[in-house]
Amino acid sequence: MGIKKDRVTAVRGKATSLNVRSPNTCAHVQILGAGGDIGGVPSAMLFFDHTRFVFNLPEGFQRYAAENKFKLNKISAAMFTRSSMEAAGGLPGMVLSVQDQEETMELAMYGHKRLHSLVDAMHTFISSSHLDRIGKHFFGDTPLEPVFEDSVVSIRSVVITAAPNPESVKQSPSAAANENAEREVKRQRASYHGRDNSNLDPVVCYVAKLADTPGKFMPEKAAALNVPKGPKFAQLVRGESVEASDGTIVRPDQVLGPGVPGSTVIVVDCPTIGYLPSLLTKLASFVIDSSSESREHSGTVCLVHLSPQQVVSDAQYVSWMKTFGDKATHIMASECNGETVLFSAARLQRSLHAVDQDVFPLHSTRTSNTFPMSSQVPNCVPGRNRLKFHLRPVSRIGVDESEVPIPTEDKAVTDEAFTQLLLKAQATQIGSHIPATIANISRSECEITLLGTGSSIPSKYRNVTGIYVNLFDAGGMMLDCGEDSYGQMVRRFGVEGAQRAIAGLKLIWVSHIHADHHVGLARLLAVRQHVLGPSCDPILLVGPKPLREVLQSLSKLESLAYDWVDGINLLNPSQQPGSGSLALNS
Template sequence: MGKRTGKQDHQQTKQSSAHVQILGLGLDTGDSLPSALLFFDQQRYLFNAGEGFQRYCVEHKIKLARMSGVLATRISTEAIGGLPGMFITMADSACGALLAHSDAMTLYGPKGVKTFMNALRTFMNLRDVPISVSEFPTSTSDPEQAASLPQPTIKNDLVSIHPVILTGQQEAEQASDAEGPAAKRQRIGEAASGLNGHENGAELGQRWKPADLEEGQVVTGATGSQAAVCYVCQLPRVRGKFLPQKAASLGVQRGPLFGKLQKGESVQSANGRMVHPHEVQEPDQAGPCVIIADCPTPGHVPQLLRSLPASLFSTAAGPGPPITSEPSAEAAGGPVNCIVHFSPAHVVSEAAYREWMDSFGSQTTHLLANTSAAGGAPVLTSSARIQARLNLLAPQYFSIPSANPVNTAEEKPLKATQAGRNLLRYMLVPVSRQGIESGEVPESFAIADAQAELASEQPDTVVMASQALSADASSACASPEVVSRADRELLEVCFLGTGAAIPSKYRNVTSLYLRLFKNGGMLLDCGEGTLSQLIRLLGPAGADSALRGLNCIWISHIHADHHAGLPRVLSRRAQLCGHAARPILVLGPKPLKRVLAAYAELEPLAFQWVDCVNTVPNSLEASGEQVVADSIQAAQESLGLSRLESVPVVHCRNAYGIVLESTAGWKFAFSGDTRPCPELAAAAKDATILVHEATFEDDLRDQAIAKRHSLTCEAVEIGRQAGAYRVILTHFSQRYPKIPVLGDSRAETTCIAFDLMTVNLADLPRLPNLTPALEMLFKDQEELGAEEPVPQMLS
């Protein structure tokens, strides 16, 4: 990715290096769109940032500095659901003021991008992140005129980026019917200026107000725009090599006149002859060109063929017209060097699409960057390696991550087609290196190799774990009757994220999935990447089944690491269930309703919002509406619960823990984020399972108090006060990359949570036995990670 050295010079026109690089491939789970990075020495342009992008950057040490713009190919959580996490990182003071050295970063996209940015502002404090928003018009070309590239939305000495809007058949017809000829000409005129609204993000947020949701209101959400954007990225022409001997033969003296000729200026020779630059240099070469192509459905293909035909570009490399002034990106023209295809596999397989690809000729390299190209290979290899090791130690608690199935459909290969891989790059400049470079592509990961390595390096750890799981249950307390007689289809607690504030290589942010089998399931908190983690745990089909079976989602508080993944989960669920989607009950803090109302203007979500305060016993703030009480009662019955109670805790305003009791006899409590809270301990009395946050080790009391989190010893003590049968610690500061420090806080009833850990009710007795083996596994833990950042969120 390159390291920054010295001060940035925005006027620098000489580009020593430029490339386009594939990032993420929609991750291994296939639930997000791919990303690509257009890299210059002094600027970066990012195309899409799906959920998990921030964690991907941490895994692969990708720096977010010098990011001049994010260009969305679609406005959906699938394409840009990772921006909240990315902006939190940029706003964090620990990141060194990533944007302080440059102009404001701009978020570009089709209609809806302003609404998306406003949605983020309902829960994030972005005052310290200078972001502008640029929304394209509905169309950037006039279908009544011959195809031509629209005016660039980005134009500088390094690149001109032209957006080409594909609206889809239905949307295009609706837009055409709604406009008369005069309005259409006016719209095309707006398109020619490059943007239909480039606004400062802070000012935009001050003017916008989301729709207000009533308690218990059912919200289906917007139908979702079909608009997609392809981007043509044109670099400036490469000036031909200056020929000093030729200049001298025409009577030009060495010195300043040579310099002027090299800058594109004509000069007068000693004999009075005017000498022009093109006479004393080799022919100029067309500048490199890259297309980011995203054609979401077969219905978009006809417009792609009309708006972006190969005939717009030279089909053969060679010299272009001479440059008579400084090179500029807009003036460049030539063949397309590379097309990065975000289009899904089923669209790429369309005959018309493949003919379009082939029409660019053999000089164009096609990088297939859709999720099928990834082949299900894990992109978060650090986490996958740990999961493989944990699976060897305790397979009943740690399953093997499920891969996204590979598309095995036979397709006729095209010339110059390359399956995309993570971090694969296509070099643009220098010209001598043009082409594919795979030096940064990570080595393939094999689960068997990771497990064999552990068995070889730590055989004692493997033996210890085996003995712990075959030994008698911890004798600290007798097993409750519901545990001793439990079958395996009553309750499973699935930890989808166990880290605090921001994701790390090893831990995602907070989410728990309660699998209730015949009673469906429930999500408790929903940090960014929750959907991806659910897919890794259950596989694509299993995750879809879990989403269809969800009966309630509960959010503890408004900090982004606990709910930023909620819109993506709701969107995917609505997509699976279609128009008949049953609205799911979302219980959350009062500020969450503004977030959901904003996202509902972008995508179908199908939910019913109810303030958590309505599940606090004897609350004076409860709405009293019958529809609210009925909705809560219906959710309880569908989940097989006799009690669903929120407990106010000590964190930010409107922060809660939760207590659930089943008609089958088990009792579950989750603390959310909190300082030690006696009210929670009382409500969780005799809990079968208490999941409690333990953000900091015992020596960091001042930090825990300042940030309103719990120490490990405090979490264990709350479990003791509650008389909980098993206490599972979670929400660890990312300063502990793999395992938290327990120290003297260890207890026979306590265990540590890991991402993708599954605890079945029947497996509770031996769960604490596993802790010593886990500590031995990570005894040589690497250096401490970064400090937990101060949340850039609204309280």
């Protein structure tokens, strides 16, 4: 599996461990804004000197990494809270990017067993030799605990599920007596919630408990117990018992000062109110009252809330947060939703806006700049992009905003625009080069938006391939749909404008099976179904035959409505493979 010598990975389904080369002296949890700027599932990172755990890899994660100079091959494990492309859509592109750059990636995946479908889809366009390097640790509704453990941290998973609609259950009293009652409840649950509630699939929360920090070694005590100076001192520091000169056994606790209890980090994801009863029940045993007299035995407590704002503002959720006491720190990652995280793209959009405000309007997805949670729960912090909470060393425990980016002033961007873009536009004479076929078409009839013009790997300024053609009253179409095409539409048209555009699509055409042309397709189809409702008409989808296999696997994760047409069937008979005039690889 390409494991380094200092790593030991157990069989699938068992707890895994990493034996690091030297102690992890620094640790922190950090909010990663990837996906947050378009209102998606936030991501976070648990950082140690030698291991890094990322929770969720949304679409656009590669571009976010390039913006923030974050090396993808340094990620040790990806832990997914949801099985949807909203949370895991960035994984295929990340694996391919590291592969293309010929870098070594030692990555382990953790999540619900439904993620098998994503891996099956990736096998269609990623070589097995690269996928086999990824350790896959999937679990069911009652996973083995812990799912990861080493000398530094132990991570447990807690799977929560959506509750059935109480009113629907009351209307079917026979279901409780029926031997198929559980199946009936699941059917009612799906019927009531539909796909508008972020899927009703199991969601995973994670509880990470850092190892206790040993107390300071006191050599005078060791000497008093007849322990000779030298290697045996080092053994005691490492927590090993030794034999003294007089033959007695000396334990580490006899020569070490008081230790510091390890911190606890809880990553909470509750997509809708329907998951709340399960959350309150399943995480009840992990509640640590930080204000109790036994706090010195529990260590620092930090909760990272990935739950959306409409959930965290619910009275039951707020009450549950308060059970952790007034010393626990709550980082509300949903507060980064709508916050600019791709500053290079934002500067470009502002530059274009300075050239023509009507054609390139600015959109903000933030609904409010206030933070009401701070008045309801003590130590509640808005989860700004790249905000840190230090866990170790003890002297640095607490919130750190030093890496939170400062937005560029609009005036500076405007000045840059007029000195660069506008001058280039004035110097470019394209009127005489307009093809006759479109010379008489006005902007009210057709508008082409290049969502991505980059290569197979996105960069700070350019996304991978995607073209949106707006035919206005006649609808719209997408030509290719690379990763984060939906995010690009949100940045260009705003959330409501992007959803209107997606709802009006009549056709999606994918040229070939390379990942940078289709990885964003499932997310876009899922958004379309969310906007139009579960009974929406399918969209016409034209593409290469292998793409259908990808969508069939992803349909187990997302509700996708499409009518499939194999692109090769649109060729003239003389162009069909084997005709002698043209051979295509479908």
